[in-house]
Amino acid sequence: MKLKKILIGIISLSILTIFLTSCSSSSEKSGTTTPAAVSTKAISPNTAVKPAETPAIQPNKPLFTDIFYADPSAHVFNGKLYIYPSHDIDTGVKPDNDGSQYDMKDYHVLSIDDFNSSCIDNGEALNIKDVPWAKRQMWAPDAVYKNDKYYLYFPAKDKDDVFRIGVATSQSPIGPFTAEKNYIQGTFSIDPAVFTDSDNKSYIYFGGLMGGQLQDWKTGKFDKNGKLPGGSELALGPRVAELNDDMLSLKETQEISIVDENGKPLLAKDEDRRFFEGIWMHKYNGNYYLSYSTGTTHKIVYAMSKSPKGPFTFKGTILEPVKGWTTHHSIVEFNGKWYLFYHDASVSGVDNKRSVKYTELTYNSDGAINTITP
DSSP states (O other), X not given: OHHHHHHHHHHHHHHHHHHHHHHHHHHHHHHTSOOXXXXXXXXXXXXOBOOTXXXXXXXXXXXXXXXXXXXXEEEEETXXXXXXXXXXOOOOOOOOTTOTTOOXXXXXXXXXXOTTSOEEEXXXXXXXXXXXXXXXXXXXXXXXXXXXXXXXXXXXXXXXXXXXXXXXXXXXXXXXXXXXXXXXXXXXXXXXXXXXXXXXXXXXXXXXXXGGOGGGGTTSSOOTTOOOOOTTSBOOOOEEEEEOTTSSSEEEEEEOOEEOTTSOBOBTTOTTTSOOEEEEEEEETTEEXXXXXXXXXXXXXXXXXXXXXXXXXXEEEEEOOOSSSOXXXXXXXXXXXXXXXXXXXXXXXXXXXXXXXXXXXXXXXXXXXXXXXX
């Protein structure tokens, strides 16, 4: 009887050992398959998500694959890289020429410690329900640090379905941001980009054709039946205005002139070079670089000037067309190198569900930017 109990004990111990070994092996195998991106579906406002198994970001690869961000505005604050994108979602709105399907309702802030780390989604920073003047469509934003606070600039349609640019503030780069009660007076259209020069003056650049409504402001007043220029008519340029010290109001707004190598303004039919939307400004070696999307030819191009207000001389292409109709970018210096952040529709295959990517950007000795093929 005693021998029988000993045999039963030995058999039971063997079975338990085999089971534990199997569990350990399964766990190790599952650990070798890491997700392509952080799952952010259950993120509450301002809740960062960084599972231990999250892989480091890689050039020309989506920062996330289970949530869709676009129009990335990248900035370095306190030695850390922050990205302010728009947030693509499904709303069931049918596509039209006004871009109604891009029916975004909030902003998240992404952050990166370095390019050997993962990208963190810091949660919701601002929701349209908390913007008193806004009705719908929170499109491409931008951010800046000044006056000991962070300013988030964003376009949205007001109660009359006219695109305006608003501003919200926070003591933290990741928010939450508190919106001003009204939009910035004198603003219109979309895609604000804010640039602070070495003399501490700040400028806001904005504008976009078609759904961006820039063509509706040709007379200085909104005309919903405004026509796009065509053929040999002069192309519409983006707008620029210096911001007042409060960063909440504008000085005089003017149209930016973009000219060819002979100093002649670009024409509307010049779709490989003329402005469409997605403006950005950066400075390198004393030169101002105005970069933007050409729209119908799906390129990111750039022009250069010795003044932040131009005129700007067209120089060339930064980014060849990506997958998807829209293309939008930002350029930032981080840890001694320059980077291009952009989006495409490679993950979803749907124009209004886009993914943010990045790649290194390089210059020639004459300041020309080397063209990137995504």
